[in-house]
Amino acid sequence: MGKYLEMIRIxxxxxxxYRTNYYSGIIIYSINIAAYYFLWSAIYGGKExxxxxxxxxxxxxxxxxxxARAFYxxxxxxxxxxxxxxxxxxxxxxxxxxxxxxxxxxxxxEGIFRLFFFSVPGMFLVSLVFxxxxxxxxxxxxxxxxxxxxSFVINTQINLMTGIFTFFIFNNDGLMRxxxxxxxxxxxxxxxxxxxPGWAQSGMEWFPFMYISYVPSMIFxxxxxxxxxxxxxxxxxxxxxxxxxxxxxxxxxxxxxxxIQGG
Amino acid sequence: xxxMIHVENLTKEFKSYSSRSGLKGAFRDLLxxxxxxxxxxxxxxxxxxxxxxxxxxxxxxxxKSTTIKMLTGILTPTSGEVLINGMNPHKEREKFVKTIxxxxxxxxxxxxxxxxxxxxxxxxxxxxxxxxxxxSHMAMVIEALDIAPLLDxxxxxxxxxxxxxxxxxxxxxxxxxxxxxxxPTIGLDVLVKLKIxxxxxxxxxxxxxxxxxxxxxxxxxxxxxxxxxxxxEGKIIYDGSLSQLKTSWGEGKQIxxxxxxxxxxxxxxxxxxxxxxxxxxxxxxxxxxxxxxxDEDIISQVIGxxxxxxxxxxxxxLETSTEEIIRNIYxxxxxxx
Numbered sequence: 001m002g003k004y005l006e007m008i009r010i011x012x013x014x015x016x017x018y019r020t021n022y023y024s025g026i027i028i029y030s031i032n033i034a035a036y037y038f039l040w041s042a043i044y045g046g047k048e049x050x051x052x053x054x055x056x057x058x059x060x061x062x063x064x065x066x067x068a069r070a071f072y073x074x075x076x077x078x079x080x081x082x083x084x085x086x087x088x089x090x091x092x093x094x095x096x097x098x099x100x101x102x103x104x105x106x107x108x109x110e111g112i113f114r115l116f117f118f119s120v121p122g123m124f125l126v127s128l129v130f131x132x133x134x135x136x137x138x139x140x141x142x143x144x145x146x147x148x149x150x151s152f153v154i155n156t157q158i159n160l161m162t163g164i165f166t167f168f169i170f171n172n173d174g175l176m177r178x179x180x181x182x183x184x185x186x187x188x189x190x191x192x193x194x195x196x197p198g199w200a201q202s203g204m205e206w207f208p209f210m211y212i213s214y215v216p217s218m219i220f221x222x223x224x225x226x227x228x229x230x231x232x233x234x235x236x237x238x239x240x241x242x243x244x245x246x247x248x249x250x251x252x253x254x255x256x257x258x259x260i261q262g263g
Numbered sequence: 264x265x266x267m268i269h270v271e272n273l274t275k276e277f278k279s280y281s282s283r284s285g286l287k288g289a290f291r292d293l294l295x296x297x298x299x300x301x302x303x304x305x306x307x308x309x310x311x312x313x314x315x316x317x318x319x320x321x322x323x324x325x326x327k328s329t330t331i332k333m334l335t336g337i338l339t340p341t342s343g344e345v346l347i348n349g350m351n352p353h354k355e356r357e358k359f360v361k362t363i364x365x366x367x368x369x370x371x372x373x374x375x376x377x378x379x380x381x382x383x384x385x386x387x388x389x390x391x392x393x394x395x396x397x398x399s400h401m402a403m404v405i406e407a408l409d410i411a412p413l414l415d416x417x418x419x420x421x422x423x424x425x426x427x428x429x430x431x432x433x434x435x436x437x438x439x440x441x442x443x444x445x446x447p448t449i450g451l452d453v454l455v456k457l458k459i460x461x462x463x464x465x466x467x468x469x470x471x472x473x474x475x476x477x478x479x480x481x482x483x484x485x486x487x488x489x490x491x492x493x494x495x496e497g498k499i500i501y502d503g504s505l506s507q508l509k510t511s512w513g514e515g516k517q518i519x520x521x522x523x524x525x526x527x528x529x530x531x532x533x534x535x536x537x538x539x540x541x542x543x544x545x546x547x548x549x550x551x552x553x554x555x556x557x558d559e560d561i562i563s564q565v566i567g568x569x570x571x572x573x574x575x576x577x578x579x580x581l582e583t584s585t586e587e588i589i590r591n592i593y594x595x596x597x598x599x600x
């Protein structure tokens with residue numbers, strides 16, 4: 001366990017290694033949220049609510065979606081792809097740990113860092129300017145915490161799968177880009193799922209994407225209440241378990257046909 | 264079972280595709296590809312005893328790195344058996360890699376953006392090394408490699424020589440009984456090379472560490488290894504002591520004479536007619552080289568006869584260098600003549 005905690009610490013150090021990156025990160029988060037706020041207030045015009053969400057609920061939804069994104073989002077698919085392309089995965093394989101577990105821990109370190117050092121300060125800046133409505137209910141915060149943790153697991157699992165694909169196709173920039181668009185669009189980050197047409201909504205229930213962003217944001221903005229929250233969390237947990245299977249299969253196959261590129 | 268590395272009939276095949284030529288070929292490649300099976304390592308067998316330092320040499324693409332990668336558990340062999348330290352590197356990878364150290368000269372295992380000591384700290388945790396073991400062992404390593412002033416610098420600010428010494432230290436944090444070095448001295452200057460060699464010798468003496476070394480710099484091998492394994496096209500073509508390689512391939516010695524006056528070949532042959540000597544002209548008429556078999560009596564007799572009959576200014580005895588020997592082997596194949 002010690003080595004995994006140490007990896008989280010190392011990731012903190014790596015994030016802090018470049019100061020400019022750190023400061024610009026906070027500003028980028030604030031700008032993103034502000035842009036969406038203006039976009040949505042224009043769409044709402046004078047209307048009280050759309051699809052049962054008020055303007056303030058909507059802004060909170062967007063702000064929270066971005067805050068959650070800071071935590072669950074990571075680039076480990078890219079990292080794995082680069083390590084495979086440059087042959088660096090050889091170095092990882094001579095270490096006494098599970099490569100994928102270590103990558104997950106590195107991603108967790110990055111997530112925690114971003115949540116507390118990008119998002120929270122960013123959120124503070126944003127709440128000074130725009131009306132946000134945070135729940136005072138500690139249970140909501142608790143559910144939200146559990147939910148983004150599960151979001152992180154699901155998103156990381158998808159990233160791991162995308163990354164492992166590099167073992168088979170050697171260059172998967174296209175796949176990674178496609179994955180990113182799919183997640184941004186179908187996870188409910190840009191648009192809440194309830195805004196999609198009915199057929200699209202029922203289609204999305206068969207994919208894990210909406211459990212990444214839509215669920216935690218709905219829990220936090222209290223769009224989900226009572227039994228709905230429990231159902232959503234259970235579905236998230238189910239996907240976490242389900243996705244372990246393809247990862248394991250891909251990993252075993254990948255190890256068998258691993259080629260170290262470049263000598 | 265007292266061998267450190269036991270390898271039997273180890274084979275690795277790669278499937279690679281060959282691109283067809285031209286635009287039309289490129290479109291055809293989209294649909295079907297021509298695959299070729301390339302045998303990088305071809306049923307090699309090898310036994311290494313604990314505490315041995317062996318040099319693993321071969322041309323580029325001979326299969327050295329592939330072997331090392333199979334022995335370290337990175338690549339799965341196509342067939343054959345590997346038993347290192349009584350473990351199978353692929354089946355028990357995580358347990359196995361705790362007992363080896365690996366340095367790849369061409370890639371870094373330190374984290375690029377953070378200070379060297381942070382990398383060490385992480386590796387210490389990864390290998391589960393206790394504080395006392397780390398302190399006592401690493402103090403010696405840091406001292407011997409002279410890296411104490413580098414520890415608080417990020418890796419990206421180190422020079423290649425500095426980084427290489429840190430890499431070596433990083434591979435030794437858990438004091439492994441077996442060390443694989445894949446071209447550790449590539450691109451390093453003479454001073455750093457010497458330091459690394461000294462250090463490896465010291466390590467071998469103190470901890471009886473087994474070292475397997477691949478390199479293109481034969482002076483590394485000469486300085487460190489008594490045993491060499493030579494690989495060509497995936498097959499072992501020589502496995503034995505370096506000195507034996509030198510005697511059987513050394514092809515005698517050369518004696519270079521610098522005469523006071525110009526000489527002809529006939530004159531020289533006449534004066535050394537009792538011995539089997541081949542004379543070769545040097546850069547001018549005053550310089551001649553005598554090729555003789557590597558036998559002390561013959562050498563002294565030839566020198567005696569030449570000196571008795573001609574006035575000389577200078578005389579040198581040259582031995583065939585290891586590099587020349589290796590080059591001869593590659594050019595002619597291991598079967599003599």
